[in-house]
Amino acid sequence: MNSMTILVADDDPVIRKLFEKRLGKEGYTVTIAADGAEAARLLDTRPFDVIITDLVMPGKIGGIELLKLAKEKSVEIEVIVITAHSSIDTAVDAMKKGAVDYLEKPINFDELFLRLEKISERKALMKNAGDLREAMEVTESSAAQTIQNLEIINSNQQQLLDQLETILTNGRQEQGKRIEQALHLLTNRSL
Amino acid sequence: MLKITPEEIKLITKYIYEISGIYLDESKKYLLETRLNTIAEEQGCSSYQDFYQKAKADASKTIERRIIDAISTNETLFFRDSGPFQLLQHKIFPELIDARAPKSPMLKTNLKIWSAASSTGQELYSVAIVLQELLGDMSKYSIKLLGTDISDAAISQASSGKYNKFEIERGLSRDKLTRYFTSIGQTWKVSDHLRAMVNFRKFNLMSPFTSLGKFDVILCRNVAIYFTLEDRKKLFNKIADALEPDGYLIIGSTESLTGICPRFIPKRHLRSIFYQLK
Numbered sequence: 001m002n003s004m005t006i007l008v009a010d011d012d013p014v015i016r017k018l019f020e021k022r023l024g025k026e027g028y029t030v031t032i033a034a035d036g037a038e039a040a041r042l043l044d045t046r047p048f049d050v051i052i053t054d055l056v057m058p059g060k061i062g063g064i065e066l067l068k069l070a071k072e073k074s075v076e077i078e079v080i081v082i083t084a085h086s087s088i089d090t091a092v093d094a095m096k097k098g099a100v101d102y103l104e105k106p107i108n109f110d111e112l113f114l115r116l117e118k119i120s121e122r123k124a125l126m127k128n129a130g131d132l133r134e135a136m137e138v139t140e141s142s143a144a145q146t147i148q149n150l151e152i153i154n155s156n157q158q159q160l161l162d163q164l165e166t167i168l169t170n171g172r173q174e175q176g177k178r179i180e181q182a183l184h185l186l187t188n189r190s191l
Numbered sequence: 192m193l194k195i196t197p198e199e200i201k202l203i204t205k206y207i208y209e210i211s212g213i214y215l216d217e218s219k220k221y222l223l224e225t226r227l228n229t230i231a232e233e234q235g236c237s238s239y240q241d242f243y244q245k246a247k248a249d250a251s252k253t254i255e256r257r258i259i260d261a262i263s264t265n266e267t268l269f270f271r272d273s274g275p276f277q278l279l280q281h282k283i284f285p286e287l288i289d290a291r292a293p294k295s296p297m298l299k300t301n302l303k304i305w306s307a308a309s310s311t312g313q314e315l316y317s318v319a320i321v322l323q324e325l326l327g328d329m330s331k332y333s334i335k336l337l338g339t340d341i342s343d344a345a346i347s348q349a350s351s352g353k354y355n356k357f358e359i360e361r362g363l364s365r366d367k368l369t370r371y372f373t374s375i376g377q378t379w380k381v382s383d384h385l386r387a388m389v390n391f392r393k394f395n396l397m398s399p400f401t402s403l404g405k406f407d408v409i410l411c412r413n414v415a416i417y418f419t420l421e422d423r424k425k426l427f428n429k430i431a432d433a434l435e436p437d438g439y440l441i442i443g444s445t446e447s448l449t450g451i452c453p454r455f456i457p458k459r460h461l462r463s464i465f466y467q468l469k
Contacts, residue, residue, distance in 0.1 A: 075356040096376045126357075140272075144444035148464045151457045154449050 004049040004120055005029040009039035009066060010082065011057045015107070019052065022109050028116070036061025040069050050119060051079045052103075052112075055090055064094055071098045076126075078119050082107065160189055192228050195220060199239035203227070206243055211259050211341050212397035213417045226261040230254065260344040264417070267310040269362035270317045274463035275410065275441045280321050282460045283439045287407055288326075290437060299333040305406045307430070308414035309338030309391060311358070312349025316381055318410070319388045320371055329388075337403075339394035349391040352381035396426055400433045407435050413443035420451075427452035431468060440466040 006028050008019040016032045023030045031048070033039035036057045042048075051070050055063035063081050070077045078100040083091040091102035101115050167181045195203070203223060204215045215222070227242070234254065236242040246254040270276050291300045306315040315338040326332060340346050348354075359368065359379045372379040394403075396414065409430055415423045431454040434440060440455060441463075442448065448455050448466060455466040 075360050098377050140445055144272075144274075145462075147445055147447050148457075148459070151447050151449060151464060152459055155457050158453075 003027075003029075004116065004123070005031070005047070006116075007031050007033060007039060007042060007048045007051045009033040009036060009051065009053040009057065009063075011035050011054065015054075018107075026113060026116075035059050036063070036066045039066050043070060043073055047074070048077055049123065050116065051077060052082065053079065054082045055087065055094065056084075064090075064097065067094060067097055067099055076123075078123075080112075080115065160185070192224060193231050193236065193239065193242075195224055195239045199243070202243050203239055206246065207258065207262055210255050211262065212395065212422055213262055214419045214422070215262075227258065230257050230261060256343050260342045263310075263340070263342045263345065265310045265342070265345055267313045268358070269313045269367075271314065271362060272444050274444055274461075275412070276317055276321055278441065278460055278463045278465055279318060279408070280325055283408060283465065284322065284325055287439075291407070299331055302332065302334045302408075303404065303406045304334070304336050304408045305403070305410070305433075306336075306338040307396060307409060307411040309340050309345070309349055310342075311345050311354075312338055312352065312389070312391060313354075313358070313362075314338070314410060314412070315349070315389050315391070316352070316371075316385060317362075319385050320367060322388075323371075323385070334388065336389040337406075338389060338391040339396075340391070341393065341395050343393055346391050346393050352386045354379050397422065400429045403433055405435050406433055406438060408439045408441070409434055410441045412441065413446070415446060415451075416443070423451050427455070431455065434468060436468060438467070442466065 006023055008016060008023070008030060010016050010019070010032075011034060013034070016034070020030050020032050031042060031046075033042055036053070037059050039051070039053065040061050043051075048070075051066065053063045053066050057063065061069070067079045067081065070079055075098075079094075079098065081091055081094045081099045081102045082105060083094075083102055084105050088102075088104075091099075094102060100119065103112060103115075163185060164182050167185065168178050170178060173181075197217070200217050200220055200223065204217070204219070208214055223239075227239075231239065231242040234242060234245050236245060246258060249255065287302060288300060291302060293300055304315075304318060306318065309315050315336055319336055322334060322336075323329070338346075338349055340349070353375075354372075356377055356379070359372070363372075368379070371382050371385050373382065374380075396418075411426075411430060415426055418426060427448060430440060431452060444463070448457070454468055456469050457464050457466055
């Protein structure tokens, strides 16, 4: 079951519609944006797993700018850029800036689905590792408290023992006096 | 995958112990196979016996270094377990700054801090960030931050100060991330300023510490757990020698010095413990 949420940004209404239909049919939750600015606004309203964006869009926010905005929001958002065959260099540049993949026009949807599956698998693994780490941290922090308490108790008792030893082995005092002092120490110790 | 025999496990674990002090018992068959297989195959070894002979005979010590890189655990992150860093920020550093205040305003406050198993550097950079946030203007201070690790690969990454998004995103707030790092594509690099505060070098904790000098703070977290009880005793004894009389030792939050080193006394501050010499 595909449970990822995908934001598609493309200024071509036909392509937008196509993405919405094909991805929706595969079970993805799809939101579409007509340009970079709308996509950027949507980024603020809810979390997305993946953004598929055209590199060239009208307005101030193109594909690269959207990629930057998304990565600033969360490094976990994966961005796939769509490019015309002639602008592969820009796509490579986008990947250097953090895009996970690029697709050439016309879109081969089977290829896209494969890539999305890979992203989904990786996200599941990451979540799994995250869950394990969290479980480990809970265990570790609980163990740490126990160990630290024992460490302090042990240290206090060791100090008490050392003091008792000093008192009881003090040859300059008579035995009764030594025992009296030792008892005094024991009854007045702070627990 | 190359299979390891019980005899070979004994041979290899003994060899790893000799070169690194890391003690692996015989139950670590799977760990040995998964971590050493690539190196053994690259060396064209037909067995782990063969691999052992090749590693021993390698005068350049390349194989030895690669084995250490593969075996040593580099699970670490920025501000891993917030306790020690709060301890440094609210207790240890303020106390040390007072204690080390110079007699003349012309002089600088000297501090020496050692991250004894610095792995890929996150711990030491986190300490540097704490100092930077606490002190602001660093011109009145002369602070030496040393990170050591047995793994060349770890030291090399620590020195580069470059981290991928998985290494960076846990533990660091966005605020600290933008203040102390710059992003180059998928990679984050520590600022030159932070980088200039720290020094990393390879060091085996089994060797004598005399070349290192004395430190005001030593962090030795989650590394002694890989050593035998005897080696732990030796390690913390050497650490006691390398600590200033009023210096501070921080160990891993689930570690203990009970029965290991009677020269230290544990002290509690908030939810953390630090150690000082008796």
